[in-house]
Amino acid sequence: MMKIASVQAFPVSVPIPKEHQNQLRIGTMTKRDAIFVKVTTEDGLVGWGEAHHGRNPGAVATIVNTTIAALVKGMDASNVNGIWRKVYQAQFASHGMGAGSVIALSGVDMALWDIRGKAVGWPLYKLLGGERKPILAYAGGGGSLGFGETEALLDEVRELMARNYRAVKLRIGQGPKADLDRIEAVRDAFGDDLIILTDANTGYSLEDARYAMPGLEDLDVGWLEEPFPSHDYRAYEVASTFSSTPLALGENVYTRYEFAPHIERNDVRILQPDVGKSGGVTETMRIAALAAAYNIPIHPHGGVTGLDLAAGIHVIASIDNGGYFESSEGMNPLREGPFKNVPYALDADGCVHPLEGPGLGLDVDEDFIKAHPVIDGPGFV
DSSP states (O other): OOBEEEEEEEEEEEEOOGGGOOEETTEEBOEEEEEEEEEEETTSOEEEEEEOOTTOHHHHHHHIIIIIHHHHTTSBTTOHHHHHHHHHHHHTSSSSOTHHHHHHHHHHHHHHHHHHHHHHTOBHHHHTTOOOOOEEEEEESTTSSOSSOHHHHHHHHHHHHHTTOOEEEEEOOSOHHHHHHHHHHHHHHHOTTSEEEEEOTTOOOHHHHHHHHHHHHHTTEEEEEOSSOTTOHHHHHHHTTSOSSOEEEOTTOOHHHHHHHHHHHTOOOEEOOOTTTTTHHHHHHHHHHHHHTTTOOBOOOOOSSHHHHHHHHHHHTTOTTBOOEEEEOSSOHHHHTTBSSOSOOOOTTSEEOOOOSSBTOOOBOHHHHHHSBOOOSOSBO
């Protein structure tokens, strides 16, 4: 039995120079935050995972280092279902820290799957029953394609297409008319072959959506992501009637239990669980299976570091309703900086493939983590 000897979380931050700061509806990105989770077994195996920063990386790391570490120490690291259930009952089902606990558990669960892969010498996608196949990537992430002048946006899309991207996600939320004007400029400049997706970062009212969604349909936009907070079920139900453009959400939805109402209401046709937020690899696979029964595709939300990004690729390669991979573009020193190898590479067709190394397939540089301690305060201002 691979008994868990220790669980440690390391919150990290890297400032973003002003000339590379991206403006979204939720603010201007001034730093990149993340939480690295390290699980070590008594026989010396080490697994790494990423817990999303939750805009409060120090707090999420504290949940890992105190409560969750105490709950799982001494348990069998291969027993991912048992560990998930124990933490869920103790920290989410009753009197726990809610979303913060699920985010913290996500990083631990990811690290456990990394250990499982290393124990048998298999990459994660093989453990999950998947195959190494090409997965179309779209340029997204919080550091790219934000608000700004239209010409600057066109230049950014042009540069991404030159790097083989066939799909981009534009940030909207400046007002529906201004949003449609920017999207139309991109469509006119690059034609119908470019896949255009949009993300409002919860910045729309119902009236905004009523105005914008017919135009999004006319411009052949692939989805409208998070026009409203994910818990505003009534708004999604009403907005789903405004046009044929699918509504999407998932990065701020925690566990299958919170996804289920949207699935059952049939108001959201694109689901985007984040492996580092929604409950880890274990729970993301459950969410994907639930969605598959309703013919809903899974396009995982991309994390901050290469760990979550690589995990998302492994998951997509392992499910029968997998969709696009969200590549982290813009300035992101945490995508590749903390690793001795790269989490993914874009091929000539704009696709990525899961890594072949055991577990997640990444070699973590602990010196990088030590050199970038957490910077308190919000990352978007």
